[in-house]
Amino acid sequence: MRNVNRPDIIESDVVKPNVIELRNIFKRYSSKDSFVLDDVSLHVKNSEVVALLGPSGSGKSTLLHIAGLIDSPTEGSIFFEDEKTENLADDKKTSLRLRKIGFVYQYHHLLQEFSALENVMLPMLIAGKRRENAKEKAKHLLEMLKLKDKIAMFPSELSGGQKQRVAIARAMVNDPVLLLADEPTGNLDPETAQSVFDDMLQIMKANQMSAIVATHNYDLAKKMHRQCSIEDGKLIER
Ligand code: ADP
Ligand code: MG
DSSP states (O other): OOOOSOOSHHHHHHHHEEEEEEEEEEEEETSSSSSSEEEEEEEEETTOOEEEOOOTTTTTHHHHHHTTTTSOSSEEEEETTTOOOTTTTTHHHHHHHHHHEEEEEOOOOOOOSOOOHHHHHHHHHTTTTTTTHHHHHHHHHHHHHTOOOGTTGGGGGHHHHHHHHHHHHHHHTTTTSEEEETTTTSSSOHHHHHHHHHEEEEEHHHHOOOOOOESSSSHHHSSSSSSEEEETEEEEEO
């Protein structure tokens, strides 16, 4: 469809589709507990990066696990690229997660017995991609994350910031449409956090990735397109 005011713009460029939509999500961990998420709705459009703020225990990780189809809501629906996910069989969910979603956690979770390069290649190999392609892609990402001369090193030989950079490359190697990052720089000193964060954002932008990034840090949150916070189970757009 053409935009009437700007015939050179295709409508789909203007109205970006939702990558993920959480619709009326409720979550409680057991029937005795109160709701951690209490009627939360959130949509993230193509190439949109959303900051998720909130104090410890407010439900940020819970929301990210639900968005990443790792955990199920007590009630509510999740649409991924406009497709309802709740009736998907487990193997379909796993495949969708592997192909389309990348995760970065506060702790790197790298495999100690593998080099940086091998750690980044792994998700591509698991997805059935050719070894040479995986190697090339992993190298490229590690270079973009300023680890060109560290690719053969093992996690024990890398600093905290460098390990997080490897974890970010690993999350991005299958070209996810959605990156979910749970306080990805939360364990780093402020200066390192800033530089790792900036490089992560730059690659996300260059690849038009969408993301939800949980953080305590308002300065980092301001660099994203939108800021939301969870307060008493409710999601508030700031
Ligand atoms: P945040 O990531 O913002 O620190 P979480 O999502 O980890 O918050 O936790 C939100 C609330 O849910 C907390 O009160 C926490 O204790 C509770 N919670 C999280 N995971 C579980 C679980 N697996 N079982 C029971 N309660 C949980
Ligand atoms: Mg958390």
